[in-house]
Amino acid sequence: MKRKSKPKAACCPPPEDSPDLRPTEGPQADRELASFAKALGHVARVQIVRLLLRKNSCVCGGIVDELPLAQSTVSQHLKVLKQAGLVRGEIDGPRVCYCIEPRALRRLRALVGSL
Amino acid sequence: MKRKSKPKAACCPPPEDSPDLRPTEGPQADRELASFAKALGHVARVQIVRLLLRKNSCVCGGIVDELPLAQSTVSQHLKVLKQAGLVRGEIDGPRVCYCIEPRALRRLRALVGSL
DNA sequence: CATGCCTATCGTCGTTCTACGATGAAGCGC
DNA sequence: GCGCTTCATCGTAGAACGACGATAGGCATG
Incomplete structure (x- = not known):
């Protein structure tokens, strides 16, 4: 075998379309929105999200390799995105x-x- | 006259529906999105935006009066929103x-x- | 003109963010 | 087992943020 021990077709789950019943207003929604926005409040993190979307794999x-940042910095940005729940x-x-x-x-x- | 010297029906312009031709991808769009997101990356600022939308006037x-913050703090948040272009x-x-x-x-x- | 209300700005302090290099942990191939 | 690659974490330094009180300016009212 060359590289990967397990082919593991996709670690990314299919879109799945559950309706999401949570309200889009109220204090909890405000906190959620602020949290997401904070996570996206940095160009590098927006670029990472875009990158992950482009290669949907x-x-x-x-x-x-795609960003002009050190590995540790990218890792930190990924951590932020992960904690915000935007990335897995x-x-x-x-x-x-x-x-x-x-x-x-x-x-x-x-x-x-x-809004 | 009691309070306002000029009635000045609305300082907020009508919705106006120009198409907006700018692209939604690319480095410039990433910076824009990050900038907007950063401005909304705080609960108080989300609440301010919601407040301004509710009373569309x-x-x-x-x-x-609506937020548990000092006047100077609110003024600063408004400044951030204004600089991001979200508020006038x-x-x-x-x-x-x-x-x-x-x-x-x-x-x-x-x-x-x-996204 | 003097007073009072409303807002912006300044200065400050503590916290958080952003970036980096260095170090450590985990897994694969030889 | 040994080394290599890959990634996370630690420690650190400088910048930016968030909050406040105090202060200053603008504009109506008296």
Whole structure:
């Protein structure tokens, strides 16, 4: 075998279209929106999200190659995105596969749409 | 006359529906989105935006009464929102009338929608 | 003109963010 | 097992943020 021990077709789950019943207004929604917005409040993190969307298959730390930032800095940005729930990381052997969390993205769109 | 010297029906312009031709991707769009997101990356500022939307007529510093923050702090948050282009302030006699900038909001929705 | 209200700005203090290099932990291949 | 790659974490330094009180300016009212 060349590289990957397990092919593991996709670490990123399919879109899945559950309706999401949570309200888009009220104090809780405000906190949610602020949290998402804060996570996206840095160009590097927006670029990471865009990168993960473009290659809908998830890139690992190949993100580092795309950004003019040190590996540790990128790792920190990924941590922020992960804590905000926008991104998920899955361990795949020696590397980590990051991908967008579609539910969070839909939630964000709903919250922004409510403005 | 009791209070206001000029009735001045609305300092907030009508919705106006110009198409907005700017792209929703690319480095410039990333910076824009990050800038908007940063401005909304604080609960108080989300609440201010929601407040200004609810009373579509624009409240002035009555915002201070609605938030558990000092007047100077609210003023700073308004400044951030204004610099991000999300909000506009118009001087109306002794007070200042703030209102949402609909174009910015639509732009934000478009940018988030492109994710 | 003097007073009072409303707002912006200044100065400050503590916290958080952003970036980096260095170090550590985990897994794969030889 | 040994080394290599990959990623996270630590420690640090400088910048930016968030909050406040105090202060200053603008504009109505008296």
